[in-house]
Amino acid sequence: MDKLLEQIRFIDTVDVAKDLLYSLTENIPNIHNAVEFAHQWHEGQFRKSGQPYIIHPILVAAIVSHFGGDEEMIFAALLHDVVEDTPCTSAVIAEKFSPAIANLVDGLTKIIEIREEELVPSTSNEKLITSALSFRKMLLASISDVRVLVVKLCDRIHNMLTLDALSSSKQKRISEETLVVYAPIAHRLGIASIKNVLEDLSFYYLLPQEYAKIDTTILGKDQKLQLSLNHFITKVHRLMLQNGFTEKSFSIEKRVKHHYSIYMKMHRKGISMEEILDLMAIRVLVKEPNDCYRVLGIIHQNFNPLISRFKDYVAIPKENGYQTIHTTVFADASIIEAQIRTFDMHKTAQFGIAAHWKYKGHTGLNPKLNWLNELKTQSEGGENIEEMYELAKDDLYSEDISVFSPKGDVYSLPRSATVLDFAYAVHTEIGNCAKEAYVNKQRTPFLTELKNGDIIKIETTSEHVLRCSWLNAVKTAKAKNAMKLNCNHKLKELNALTAKNIILNIFNLKAAQLEPFLQDESTRKNLYKSAIDSIHLQEDISKIKKLILHSTKIIPIISPIRKYQLKQQTFDNIIFYTTQSISKVVFDYCCHPKSGDEIVAFKKGTTAIVHHKFCTHAHELMNTRQPMYFVEWCTKKPNSYKLIVSIENKKGSLAYFLQYLAKIDVNLVTIKLFDNENSHAHFFEMVVDVPNKSRDKLLNNSNEKYKIIDFIPLDDAYKKI
Secondary structure (H helix, E strand, C coil): CHHHHHHHHCCCCHHHHHHHHHHHCCCCCCHHHHHHHHHHHCCCCECCCCCECCHHHHHHHHHHHHCCCCHHHHHHHHHCCHHHHCCCCHHHHHHHCCHHHHHHHHHHHHHHHHHHHHCCCCCCCCCHHHHHHHHHHHHHHHCCCCHHHHHHHHHHHHHHHCHHHCCHHHHHHHHHHHHHHHHHHHHHCCCHHHHHHHHHHHHHHHCHHHHHHHHHHHHHHHHHHHHHHHHHHHHHHHHHHHCCCCHHHEEEEEEECCHHHHHHHHHHHCCCHHHCCCCEEEEEEECCHHHHHHHHHHHHHHCEECHHHCEECCCCCCCCCCCCEEEEEEECCEEEEEEEEEHHHHHHHHHHHHHHHHCCCCCCCCCCCHHHHHHHHHHCCCCCHHHHHHHHHHHHCCCEEEEECCCCCEEEEECCCEHHHHHHHHCHHHHHCEEEEEECCEECCCCCECCCCCEEEEEECCCCCCCHHHCCCCCCHHHHHHHHHHHHHHHHHHHHHHHHHHHHHHHCCCHHHHHHHHCCHHHHHCHHHHHCCHHHHHHHHHHHHHHHHCCCCCCCCCCCCCCCCCEEEEECCEEEEECCCCCEEEECCCCCCCCCCCEEEEEECCEEEEEECCCHHHHHHHHCCCCEEEEEECCCCCEEEEEEEEEECCCCHHHHHHHHHHHCCCEEEEEEECCCCCCCEEEEEEEEEECHHHHHHHHHCCCCCEEEEEEEECCCCCCCC
16 A cells, blocks of 8 residues: 555656556456546646646546455546536436446535535635534435445545645645544544555644654654564564464564554653554464464463453454454563454455455455444434534544443444443433443443443333433433433423513513413524523513503503613622512522533522522422523633634624624624735634623624634634644
């Protein structure tokens, strides 16, 4: 793989590109016709480097061929930009070649269209997080034929190899997209060689100084590392021959961990490069699975193992089909990892799902693709796309552990997953209705972190159990999404009930008296907002007062001269907005709400009694129409953010936006105008202080006059990355 990519990196003529492709596709008929067809359509087109455009699809096809792509995939790679960049249509490709090839090209074109439509351009200051939308749609569009993904990954490899022709900003933009979108997909498809290449190329452009430090350290230690590995390999080789293996029955390779993997381990664990235990590794390849365990025995009998670092992915494969035994041992003055797998397992590890096409006829090469459908299910709820992306990324790109049901069914979960994550992995309803949990036959709390090999039993009840304060404790997207769906539904129901009780208290009405004035669909639909937004509450109060006073059906039941104006009253760390006086505040003993929890407040004389919003007793009080106050936590110091906003280039537009900031209690600290050539809009960088209650209003109310491009917490440690 490395030799091929190094060769491809320096190819700059059409003839050399063709020669490489033909050498990799000798047994494919009509490959010359497909190359000439693509060449004719791309005639006169050039890349940013000045090279003829046709070189790109030819080399993408060569990479696809290296990964064992079938004839249809190779042809699709050759033709993947023809429909996008020339007048040629899918119908022409279907007629000239086949409908199957046309369908693959359509799948690739669809990804390109989604990217152009949804992904922010490299010239924009907007956060790349919107690539999450491209990420989701790309996955969903590709489920019908996973080969589209493999061809797209090969296309991305060649794009990354030729980034030098682009500007620095575009290099970083494309590298960010590669690292957060494409490398995780390669990981899930089990194509380790593609994943590693994409990660290291992205790392090189995104964090060049960190890359250079690691590269320099590896080069500086290279001779010592190679000597240690060679010495260890010689010992293992001799021991295997002494224990019944023949020269032709096994192979031993060596490897040094790739750059980005080193960086991530240092970053994640807070350790130096010297402390990485698996920096050096050998890989022993044998013929049969049983031989893996024979080799393991030989190594453990002759070198002291670090038992805590032993992993058996042969008996329990990873979800992407990966199978290898990992063990780490002391060898002389070094610590070296040994990976043991069969030749077939090695093909799967290197080529993942692509091994299906590259090594036809081999058994066991069957990585699971359930995660694609899982992501589709998780994304159908229409949740916030940034949240969906973060969840999907966590699930797609994490170290796995394997745990068991009492019947022996294996479940792969991300490392640090909890018992509750397991319950949701079994089935959404199991997680929703989980009552008790037993790990290795011991009753265990639901938030207990699981370990490799744990056996978990879940007992359920007939009703859903809300655990809304646990959302940040679970690790998997499936658990978070299911819990959030239940909690959001319940929260909206509780907020509507709370808002009604607050309004009843303000007007001193009975529920039946208020009901006629909630018939307006908009008022009823948005009533829940009055429990969480004091400005919305004041608007509802004014609207309902007007309806009551102008009602011809009944005698007005409120005072026409009262303004019913909300006043702010602060007690330590909470704020009330009410028309009545409060003398003191009491936190009820039954639920002990802590700072930041969802809270509600009930009126008892002139005392406000505060409960957790999900408190069972509070729910009973709401249902009996106990008078309530609007209450929220007081953030004594608003959060500071750097805000980048696009404002239309019209008179008064900036003033309009600044007035809106003042209206929602956002304080402007600094403002700076960006230089830009856009005649339709100006870009401003602002530092603003934003109360918690105003954050959603600011982010979700963009219109034709302005658009929020970026919103970065100033205390975010990663804001400069």
